[in-house]
Amino acid sequence: xxxxxxxxxxxxxxxxxxxxxxxxxxxxxxxxxxxxxxxxxxxxxxxxxxxxxxxxxxxxxxxxxxxxxxxxxxxxxxxxxxxxxxxxxxxxxxxxxxxxxxxxxxxxxxxxxxxxxxxxxxxxxxxxxxxxxxxxxxxxxxxxxxxxxxxxxxxxxxxxxxxxxxxxxxxxxxxxxxxxxxxxxxxxxxxxxxxxxxxxxxxxxxxxxxxxxxxxxxxxxxxxxxxxxxxxxxxxxxxxxxxxxxxxxxxxxxxxxxxxxxxxxxxxxxxxxxxxxxxxxxxxxxxxxxxxxxxxxxxxxxxxxxxxxxxxxxxxxxxxxxxxxxxxxxxxxxxxxxxxxx
Amino acid sequence: xxxxxxxxxxxxxxxxxxxxxxxxxxxxxxxxxxxxxxxxxxxxxxxxxxxxxxxxxxxxxxxxxxxxxxxxxxxxxxxxxxxxxxxxxxxxxxxxxxxxxxxxxxxxxxxxxxxxxxxxxxxxxxxxxxxxxxxxxxxxxxxxxxxxxxxxxxxxxxxxxxxxxxxxxxxxxxxxxxxxxxxxxxxxxxxxxxxxxxxxxxxxxxxxxxxxxxxxxxxxxxxxxxxxxxxxxxxxxxxxxxxxxxxxxxxxxxxxxxxxxxxxxxxxxxxxxxxxxxxxxxxxxxxxxxxxxxxxxxxxxxxxxxxxxx
Numbered sequence: 001x002x003x004x005x006x007x008x009x010x011x012x013x014x015x016x017x018x019x020x021x022x023x024x025x026x027x028x029x030x031x032x033x034x035x036x037x038x039x040x041x042x043x044x045x046x047x048x049x050x051x052x053x054x055x056x057x058x059x060x061x062x063x064x065x066x067x068x069x070x071x072x073x074x075x076x077x078x079x080x081x082x083x084x085x086x087x088x089x090x091x092x093x094x095x096x097x098x099x100x101x102x103x104x105x106x107x108x109x110x111x112x113x114x115x116x117x118x119x120x121x122x123x124x125x126x127x128x129x130x131x132x133x134x135x136x137x138x139x140x141x142x143x144x145x146x147x148x149x150x151x152x153x154x155x156x157x158x159x160x161x162x163x164x165x166x167x168x169x170x171x172x173x174x175x176x177x178x179x180x181x182x183x184x185x186x187x188x189x190x191x192x193x194x195x196x197x198x199x200x201x202x203x204x205x206x207x208x209x210x211x212x213x214x215x216x217x218x219x220x221x222x223x224x225x226x227x228x229x230x231x232x233x234x235x236x237x238x239x240x241x242x243x244x245x246x247x248x249x250x251x252x253x254x255x256x257x258x259x260x261x262x263x264x265x266x267x268x269x270x271x272x273x274x275x276x277x278x279x280x281x282x283x284x285x286x287x288x289x290x291x292x293x294x295x296x297x298x299x300x301x302x303x304x305x306x307x308x309x310x311x312x313x314x315x316x317x318x319x320x321x322x323x324x325x326x327x328x329x330x331x332x333x334x335x336x337x338x339x340x341x342x
Numbered sequence: 343x344x345x346x347x348x349x350x351x352x353x354x355x356x357x358x359x360x361x362x363x364x365x366x367x368x369x370x371x372x373x374x375x376x377x378x379x380x381x382x383x384x385x386x387x388x389x390x391x392x393x394x395x396x397x398x399x400x401x402x403x404x405x406x407x408x409x410x411x412x413x414x415x416x417x418x419x420x421x422x423x424x425x426x427x428x429x430x431x432x433x434x435x436x437x438x439x440x441x442x443x444x445x446x447x448x449x450x451x452x453x454x455x456x457x458x459x460x461x462x463x464x465x466x467x468x469x470x471x472x473x474x475x476x477x478x479x480x481x482x483x484x485x486x487x488x489x490x491x492x493x494x495x496x497x498x499x500x501x502x503x504x505x506x507x508x509x510x511x512x513x514x515x516x517x518x519x520x521x522x523x524x525x526x527x528x529x530x531x532x533x534x535x536x537x538x539x540x541x542x543x544x545x546x547x548x549x550x551x552x553x554x555x556x557x558x559x560x561x562x563x564x565x566x567x568x569x570x571x572x573x574x575x576x577x578x579x580x581x582x583x584x585x586x587x588x589x590x591x592x593x594x595x596x597x598x599x600x601x602x603x604x605x606x607x608x609x610x611x612x613x614x615x616x617x618x619x620x621x622x623x624x625x626x627x628x629x630x631x632x633x634x635x636x637x638x639x640x641x642x643x644x645x646x647x648x649x650x651x652x
Contacts, residue, residue: 195389195406233389233407233427312445313429316407319466320426320449
């Protein structure tokens with residue numbers, strides 16, 4: 001059953017957020033305040049505020065990237081849920097160069113949502129985390145022709161019409177993909193560029209926790225299923241969570257400074273991002289594109305593929321470097337990197 | 343002299359020590375190796391090697407992985423460890439060009455060649471990896487211990503005994519170079535990172551404990567010489583073992599002889615006429631005769647380390 005109602009839960013939360021000032025003044029945060037805080041100004045693509053969406057609700061397709069229980073509890077009215085497990089499919093490239101997005105499977109998953117290639121899309125989650133951005137990446141990888149946006153601030157900032165309970169199932173469509181392989185790279189491409197990253201070749205960003213990047217002995221950040229630890233030679237570490245402040249995109253000017261001055265990237269040159277898998281790094285993939293990087297590519301195989309290659313000479317890892325850009329980002333809600341495929 | 347702090351190779355006249363010039367080679371040059379008139383310089387802060395051609399030109403070529411540090415040569419191929427990674431780069435020294443990267447235990451550092459095989463100590467994975475210098479393939483590992491941090495590696499002149507210094511475990515490990523098994527261990531002092539395999543014994547200076555360990559080749563016995571400040575190397579010269587001490591401006595032998603030197607040294611290169619010494623902490627190089635003392639001293643770039651006589 002679907003119920004139309006106002007954001008009672010949000011109003012209750014807002015009422016509880018009253019803060020007593022030291023001089024006895026009272027500050028009250030209203031749903032409108034939360035919504036306004038999601039507005040994005042300046043030359044930033046993808047991210048839109050709640051007001052922007054409210055004005056267009058009904059004319060754009062809204063995709064909910066959260067876990068099912070949150071979707072059922074409450075969602076933006078008319079939203080369709082994107083199960084994460086359906087949009088991470090990858091396959092060995094035909095020429096044996098490594099794992100790449102399985103565009104046929106991904107297209108089928110998007111088609112199951114009743115999304116056609118020319119629809120304008122808004123994706124939201126609990127935050128602007130990796131579940132959301134993986135959805136955005138997949139749409140681009142499939143050559144989606146409509147505009148794709150991300151709701152800044154996530155669901156908690158939404159103060160418009162909501163739905164709850166089981167959603168009606170959209171009528172599936174045949175999504176005819178037009179894959180864009182220039183948006184990703186494979187293992188062999190990276191191996192051919194070893195030694196050039198962040199030097200005279202492409203930029204390369206490792207989005208994982210710094211402990212994983214430096215292969216800190218005994219750290220929980222080291223994945224047991226990885227035969228080796230460390231990072232791709234030349235990669236600079238910028239943890240993806242630093243792109244997020246609470247539930248919103250971090251300050252774009254600070255992000256630009258971080259990725260250019262601190263990490264040494266050049267916005268008009270190719271940049272590759274990777275993580276352990278193909279979900280978390282899409283947050284940086286979207287963020288970089290949002291702040292003006294022209295050519296951002298995802299290594300869909302991730303460090304998990306690289307580290308388990310037998311040909312260690314062709315796929316080396318480094319441990320003895322500390323090119324870590326410190327970030328102090330935090331992520332609210334339930335969209336953290338510790339996602340589950342449901 | 344490879345001057346780690348300045349990114350240059352400092353060139354000196356061997357007879358007088360007079361400076362001839364400085365050659366910029368890239369970040370953190372630590373060791374150099376000469377083949378066929380070319381000088382290969384390991385620049386540890388780069389993913390490239392620098393090559394000083396006979397005419398003085400400097401060429402650089404990519405090895406791809408950070409931290410080139412130590413060289414060894416076997417079967418006409420030059421091998422260099424990439425200490426920040428998990429490979430050894432194999433170089434054709436005559437082109438020069440990268441032939442292959444060979445996977446080894448992570449953070450490989452010192453290496454030694456013997457009978458067309460190269461033995462590479464891993465600072466991280468507790469193994470000595472063995473490379474076939476003719477096929478450029480890893481043919482096995484000596485499992486020294488998961489927690490071992492292997493620094494110095496050596497093979498005796500018969501090729502039947504191998505040795506590795508486990509700095510973290512404070513032990514000298516013996517292994518069989520043919521079947522790659524550990525044959526024994528002996529405790530040593532702290533913070534040891536180098537060894538010298540002589541005809542009858544292995545010398546291991548332990549800079550943390552100020553001791554020099556003289557270990558029988560079969561590891562059955564050892565003599566411990568205490569009283570040093572920061573001993574870092576031992577070299578046999580004129581049938582006497584001389585200790586290079588980073589903390590003391592003196593060259594001392596294990597038989598009680600000593601000679602004043604300009605400053606503490608981190609590395610020595612023996613010659614027929616004495617030692618060239620790298621005074622790492624004092625930006626200087628000197629030539630010292632163990633009996634008559636210092637012949638000359640010269641300033642270098644910052645943090646001189648590797649010495650090459652050509």
